[in-house]
Amino acid sequence: MHGKGKAVCLAADIDTDLVIAGRYLRTKDRSLWGQHVFEDLDPKLAPRLKGSVIVAGKNFGCGSSREQAAIALHEAGVLAVVAPTFARIFFRNAINIGLPLIESNLNCIDGQIVSFDLSSGWVESGGKRRMVRALSPRMLDILKAGGLIEYWKGKR
Amino acid sequence: MSTLSERILKAPAGEYVDRKVDRAYVHDGTGVLTLEAWKNMGKRGLHDPSSLSVIFDHIVPANNSTTAALQHELRGFALSSFMNFLDIGEGICHQCMSEGVVLPGEIVVGADSHSCTLGAFGAFATGVGASDMAAIWMNGETWFRVPETIGIHLTGSLEGATEAKDLALKYVGELGMDGSTYQSLEFIGESAKGLSIDDRLVLCNLAVETGAKTGMFYADNVTKKYLAEFGHTIVPQLPESCNYVKELEIELSDIVPLIAVPPRVDTVKPVHDLAGLPIDQVFVGTCTNGRYSDLVRFASIVKGNKVSVRTIVVPASRTTLTEAIRTGLLADIVKAGCVIGIPGCGPCLGAHMGVIGEGEVCLSTANRNFKNRMGVGGQIYLSSVSTAATSAIIGEITEPGVF
Numbered sequence: 001m002h003g004k005g006k007a008v009c010l011a012a013d014i015d016t017d018l019v020i021a022g023r024y025l026r027t028k029d030r031s032l033w034g035q036h037v038f039e040d041l042d043p044k045l046a047p048r049l050k051g052s053v054i055v056a057g058k059n060f061g062c063g064s065s066r067e068q069a070a071i072a073l074h075e076a077g078v079l080a081v082v083a084p085t086f087a088r089i090f091f092r093n094a095i096n097i098g099l100p101l102i103e104s105n106l107n108c109i110d111g112q113i114v115s116f117d118l119s120s121g122w123v124e125s126g127g128k129r130r131m132v133r134a135l136s137p138r139m140l141d142i143l144k145a146g147g148l149i150e151y152w153k154g155k156r
Numbered sequence: 157m158s159t160l161s162e163r164i165l166k167a168p169a170g171e172y173v174d175r176k177v178d179r180a181y182v183h184d185g186t187g188v189l190t191l192e193a194w195k196n197m198g199k200r201g202l203h204d205p206s207s208l209s210v211i212f213d214h215i216v217p218a219n220n221s222t223t224a225a226l227q228h229e230l231r232g233f234a235l236s237s238f239m240n241f242l243d244i245g246e247g248i249c250h251q252c253m254s255e256g257v258v259l260p261g262e263i264v265v266g267a268d269s270h271s272c273t274l275g276a277f278g279a280f281a282t283g284v285g286a287s288d289m290a291a292i293w294m295n296g297e298t299w300f301r302v303p304e305t306i307g308i309h310l311t312g313s314l315e316g317a318t319e320a321k322d323l324a325l326k327y328v329g330e331l332g333m334d335g336s337t338y339q340s341l342e343f344i345g346e347s348a349k350g351l352s353i354d355d356r357l358v359l360c361n362l363a364v365e366t367g368a369k370t371g372m373f374y375a376d377n378v379t380k381k382y383l384a385e386f387g388h389t390i391v392p393q394l395p396e397s398c399n400y401v402k403e404l405e406i407e408l409s410d411i412v413p414l415i416a417v418p419p420r421v422d423t424v425k426p427v428h429d430l431a432g433l434p435i436d437q438v439f440v441g442t443c444t445n446g447r448y449s450d451l452v453r454f455a456s457i458v459k460g461n462k463v464s465v466r467t468i469v470v471p472a473s474r475t476t477l478t479e480a481i482r483t484g485l486l487a488d489i490v491k492a493g494c495v496i497g498i499p500g501c502g503p504c505l506g507a508h509m510g511v512i513g514e515g516e517v518c519l520s521t522a523n524r525n526f527k528n529r530m531g532v533g534g535q536i537y538l539s540s541v542s543t544a545a546t547s548a549i550i551g552e553i554t555e556p557g558v559f
Contacts (some may be wrong), residue, residue, distance in 0.1 A: 013333050013334065013420070015526045017524070017526040017527070017528070017529050017530075018526065018527060021506075021528060022350075022505045022506045022507055022529065023507065025185060025507075026190070026215065026222055026223045026226060026507075027190075027222060027226075028192065028226070040527055040528040040532070041527075058334055059337060059367060061273035061332055061524060062333060062334065062367060063269065063524060064269055064505075064524075065186065065267060065268055065269040065283045065284065065285050066185075066186070066285070067186075067189055067285035067286040068189070068288060068323065070285070085334060085337050085338075086337075087337065087367055088336070088337065088338050088367070089269055089283050089284060089285055089367055092284060092285060092288055093285035093286075093287065096285060096287035096288060097287060102272075133378055136172050136301070138172065138299055147287065148287040148288065148290075149193055149194070149196045149197050149287060149290075152197040152198065152200075152291060152294065153196075153197060153500075154199055
């Protein structure tokens with residue numbers, strides 16, 4: 001729900017094919033998705049993602065519904081994704097696997113520390129704190145539980 | 157007064173609601189992860205297996221032993237749990253659900269982004285990921301944020317060699333790849349009523365390419381007649397005056413054959429501007445343009461001609477294929493030099509059956525032209541069936557109307 005990491009700046013309209021290519025989907029080995037994340041965008045990106053906060057342009061995660069895209073980011077060690085808007089299926093998928101998303105139009109400087117707290121609804125970088133639109137209470141609960149699987153396990 | 161989404165979800169735009177899902181479906185791609193998520197949630201039973209479908213369409217038949225093993229497990233589960241199961245070759249999930257299954261007013265959720273296609277029937281149809289779907293398997297319901305709606309008024313009629321796909325590319329180009337994010341589209345106006353179900357399916361199919369939650373048509377007499385052939389009696393939905401967040405007017409007679417230039421679906425140009433661009437492969441099919449009416453248009457152009465580049469035609473379903481065999485269309489298409497694929501998604505997702513190579517150009521009737529999607533280093537241009545057929549004969553991008 002809260003954390004901080006080094007910013008990795010990405011463009012607008014990053015589609016889920018670019019996050020994890022279709023040729024890597026047919027497996028249950030999640031670590032494979034983390035290894036190949038963003039391979040078609042920039043093959044040098046994956047090793048930089050551990051402990052990072054991705055700061056992207058609008059419409060992050062558009063295209064295919066593949067949940068593997070959100071899982072790949074999580075597996076690669078991304079702490080959160082900040083973007084002005086997210087494609088809606090990716091939005092649900094990310095929260096459902098426990099990856100925090102923050103709707104904000106942040107000026108991105110590669111490597112700059114970005115901190116966030118979704119319970120209080122803010123994101124901060126370069127000494128400037130911005131309030132962000134709160135997640136729905138349900139989404140916050142799912143995220144707090146660590147994802148939808150844990151959420152439903154807890155309701156047993 | 158309500159939009160169609162508000163009417164079906166029974167709440168005003170902006171509200172969060174929990175709603176029963178009338179029909180839910182997965183395919184061989186998303187089903188594997190759904191099954192895994194469902195098991196990890198505690199294997200607490202399936203709420204209503206009769207409302208759940210598993211449809212194999214993405215990599216059919218399996219292309220290697222890893223895929224085969226994943227499909228084997230999902231197939232076994234679907235059969236043993238009494239879900240509706242459609243094995244390889246039955247067709248693309250959205251198409252199978254459009255053949256007399258989905259009805260007006262229903263809430264339909266598919267584990268595939270193009271599930272919005274089924275809004276063509278006046279259903280609220282949208283895509284989700286695997287975890288959401290696993291929860292639907294378990295609970296029979298999910299949460300929605302009721303979307304605001306963009307109204308797309310259609311006037312006039314398509315002329316010359318233009319078709320619904322050109323109209324679809326037109327609105328995607330105008331709205332842009334995120335023009336409708338978190339919102340839904342309603343296609344309205346006198347000309348909406350004149351469109352066939354196949355045309356409506358094409359228009360709703362592309363809705364997600366603008367970020368929309370769904371694209372919808374009001375069920376009318378065209379819908380009623382189509383569903384009557386499957387034995388369903390439906391009551392048309394009458395539009396009410398309602399609040400749209402945005403309205404778009406499109407005069408159909410102004411539309412010319414269009415093409416989406418890689419790597420974005422919203423980079424839309426007249427085919428005329430790209431005429432002469434050499435192509436290596438033509439692909440006709442998918443949940444956008446693999447229906448029988450598409451094969452009719454395709455065959456009418458290639459019949460008696462020879463394609464000059466490799467051309468892959470994949471019927472959207474077994475029903476489509478059977479009809480094309482019965483009427484002789486298939487023979488016309490094969491004699492023209494095309495190859496026929498197994499009903500399903502074909503090479504659209506770049507997994508098999510027509511992957512393109514480095515530096516190659518594919519002209520496709522599908523809905524996505526993202527970087528590397530059909531193969532690393534390949535380029536995908538998206539067009540109508542008529543443009544694809546004409547270009548296949550010439551071997552370069554060509555405006556339809558010459559054959």
